[in-house]
Amino acid sequence: MLIPCPHCGTRPVEEFTFLGDASVTRPTTNDPSSMEQWYDYVYLRNNPRGRFDEYAHHSGGCRSWLVVTRNTETHEVYGAVTARDYTRAKGARA
Amino acid sequence: MCKTKTLGAVIPPYHSVQDLRMRYNVFSLIKNSFSGHKNWQPAWREPQPKSEYDIVIVGGGGHGLATAYYLAKEHGLTNVAVLEKGWLGSGNIGRNTTIIRSNYMLPGNNPFYEWSMKLWENLEQDFNFNAMVSQRGVLNLCHTDAQRDAFARRGNAMRIDGVDAELLDREQVREMYPFFDFENARFPIKGGLLQRRGGTVRHDAVAWGYARGADSRGVDIIQRCEVTGIHIENGKVVGVDTNKGFIRCKKLGLATAGNSSETAAMAGLKLPVESHVLQAFVSEGLKPYIDGVVTFGAGHFYVSQSDKGGLVFGGDIDGYNSYARRGNLPMVEHVVEAGVAMIPSIARVRVLRSWGGIMDMSMDGSPIIDKTPIQNLYLNTGWCYGGFKATPASGWCFAHTIARDEPHKLNAAYRLDRFRTGHMLDEKGQGATPNLH
Numbered sequence: 203m204l205i206p207c208p209h210c211g212t213r214p215v216e217e218f219t220f221l222g223d224a225s226v227t228r229p230t231t232n233d234p235s236s237m238e239q240w241y242d243y244v245y246l247r248n249n250p251r252g253r254f255d256e257y258a259h260h261s262g263g264c265r266s267w268l269v270v271t272r273n274t275e276t277h278e279v280y281g282a283v284t285a286r287d288y289t290r291a292k293g294a295r296a
Numbered sequence: 297m298c299k300t301k302t303l304g305a306v307i308p309p310y311h312s313v314q315d316l317r318m319r320y321n322v323f324s325l326i327k328n329s330f331s332g333h334k335n336w337q338p339a340w341r342e343p344q345p346k347s348e349y350d351i352v353i354v355g356g357g358g359h360g361l362a363t364a365y366y367l368a369k370e371h372g373l374t375n376v377a378v379l380e381k382g383w384l385g386s387g388n389i390g391r392n393t394t395i396i397r398s399n400y401m402l403p404g405n406n407p408f409y410e411w412s413m414k415l416w417e418n419l420e421q422d423f424n425f426n427a428m429v430s431q432r433g434v435l436n437l438c439h440t441d442a443q444r445d446a447f448a449r450r451g452n453a454m455r456i457d458g459v460d461a462e463l464l465d466r467e468q469v470r471e472m473y474p475f476f477d478f479e480n481a482r483f484p485i486k487g488g489l490l491q492r493r494g495g496t497v498r499h500d501a502v503a504w505g506y507a508r509g510a511d512s513r514g515v516d517i518i519q520r521c522e523v524t525g526i527h528i529e530n531g532k533v534v535g536v537d538t539n540k541g542f543i544r545c546k547k548l549g550l551a552t553a554g555n556s557s558e559t560a561a562m563a564g565l566k567l568p569v570e571s572h573v574l575q576a577f578v579s580e581g582l583k584p585y586i587d588g589v590v591t592f593g594a595g596h597f598y599v600s601q602s603d604k605g606g607l608v609f610g611g612d613i614d615g616y617n618s619y620a621r622r623g624n625l626p627m628v629e630h631v632v633e634a635g636v637a638m639i640p641s642i643a644r645v646r647v648l649r650s651w652g653g654i655m656d657m658s659m660d661g662s663p664i665i666d667k668t669p670i671q672n673l674y675l676n677t678g679w680c681y682g683g684f685k686a687t688p689a690s691g692w693c694f695a696h697t698i699a700r701d702e703p704h705k706l707n708a709a710y711r712l713d714r715f716r717t718g719h720m721l722d723e724k725g726q727g728a729t730p731n732l733h
């Protein structure tokens with residue numbers, strides 16, 4: 203797998219550390235009433251087959267956090283943006 | 297839709313089915329040798345699905361087949377079908393590195409895995425099939441004082457549960473494997489934790505043995521039958537859609553390993569599971585060299601030698617979500633590097649093949665064998681790196697859970713809701729991450 207880092211260009215997969223689903227939103231409160239949200243956020247996974255947005259840290263490169271869009275069945279990489287751009291775009295969509 | 301009553305009459309009585317199968321023993325071997333081995337019967341039938349079963353198990357891997365076997369054998373439930381989307385053994389049961397052990401620490405885990413070990417020890421007699429169960433010993437190496445302390449603690453926990461465990465010092469390990477790199481500058485070998493009753497089992501034979509044993513008791517094993525939907529009425533499972541049509545059932549068990557999220561989603565359940573690819577490798581054949589199973593403690597690498605002489609080895613999951621049954625080269629390199637750090641002499645051995653399987657990685661490294669919020673729907677998943685050794689106990693406990701509609705005490709800790717209630721079974725004490733053992 204080759205990942206197109208927006209800062210470094212196309213780099214091999216071993217330079218990246220993956221952290222799973224980027225589409226989920228971290229709860230914003232610690233209020234006990236938010237326990238269900240936290241449970242869902244920490245433990246449950248959609249775990250899709252196919253198109254998947256995932257966090258990737260370019261730990262062996264520029265060290266920025268990215269969101270890579272990849273196919274979990276074929277390993278085809280569709281693209282990568284910075285995590286900041288991804289979250290902003292998500293905010294704009296919401 | 298037919299009712300069970302009419303169907304009940306169609307099911308061949310227990311014995312007439314079993315009589316079709318010949319038992320495997322030295323006499324049947326001699327008898328068949330006279331006819332050039334041309335008259336062996338197929339080990340199981342290839343039935344068409346009936347329109348209704350008492351119990352349907354989704355997934356014809358080790359766990360699904362073992363479940364069907366124990367449902368029939370321990371609970372007398374034979375109006376059962378196992379639906380497998382591929383062929384028998386196409387999943388992880390035919391892709392793993394065949395290691396069995398019961399060297400866990402937590403009270404929720406150890407009795408379960410030790411029960412599995414006891415079932416392994418008698419399995420071949422039980423299902424009359426040669427599974428090549430070989431208790432050649434599993435040795436975990438340690439490389440630091442802290443690691444040795446942790447091994448002492450785990451070994452003691454094992455012995456409290458009646459499991460065999462021996463803490464070896466460096467010289468005892470050297471006696472077993474003199475060619476390891478004991479003086480490695482970064483990862484010197486300081487000793488190891490040995491479970492002599494651990495070892496290896498021929499993985500395909502486990503699937504075949506359970507399949508034959510279940511089939512001979514009347515269970516229908518239906519290959520190339522993919523479940524595509526689950527029907528629920530009033531909070532109760534009533535049947536499944538498949539590529540061979542709708543099949544009605546009173547109870548439904550999911551044992552679909554790496555595909556668990558997908559099958560559970562058909563019933564509206566979201567699981568604490570991620571699917572990841574794990575690779576394994578086999579080398580060219582060598583003369584007898586490594587007679588047990590050994591794991592490296594400073595990186596993830598483990599190895600054993602097959603009866604054909606190939607070194608069978610593996611390491612970590614690739615580290616990204618995947619449904620592809622193949623991994624990438626960086627992990628190949630990583631595993632081989634760890635292997636060479638432990639056994640320098642394997643550096644010039646050629647790798648014959650590599651492959652991958654899709655693992656159901658749970659969020660605390662422990663499995664789930666439980667009822668679900670949906671009535672008559674049962675779940676078996678979350679096996680991470682180590683579901684092969686669990687196959688007998690998993691089938692045994694899942695069969696109990698389905699037949700009695702309640703978990704056995706051996707799988708009581710493997711609850712689906714433990715992540716919500718905070719009763720995780722986290723052997724590593726590491727917190728929620730889908731890369732644990």
Ligand SMILES: Cc1cc2nc3c(=O)[nH]c(=O)nc-3n(C[C@H](O)[C@H](O)[C@H](O)COP(=O)(O)OP(=O)(O)OC[C@H]3O[C@@H](n4cnc5c(N)ncnc54)[C@H](O)[C@@H]3O)c2cc1C
Pocket residue numbers: 354355356357358359360379380381382385386387388389390391392393394395396521522523524551552553554555559574575576610651652653654655679680681682683684685686
């Ligand atoms: C490379 C590798 C090495 C391993 N090494 C070890 C080891 O040394 N020791 C150990 O203890 N464990 C090991 N494991 C783990 C072990 O193999 C698995 O945990 C275990 O096999 C999973 O249970 P199973 O046999 O039932 O899974 P599988 O054999 O994967 O069975 C699940 C079945 O469900 C079927 N299925 C899925 N979806 C559907 C559907 N919708 N309809 C119908 N059927 C469906 C699949 O086709 C599959 O056959 C290893 C795994 C891998 C990949």
Ligand SMILES: [Zn+2]
Pocket residue numbers: 207208209210211260263264265266
């Ligand atoms: Zn970069």
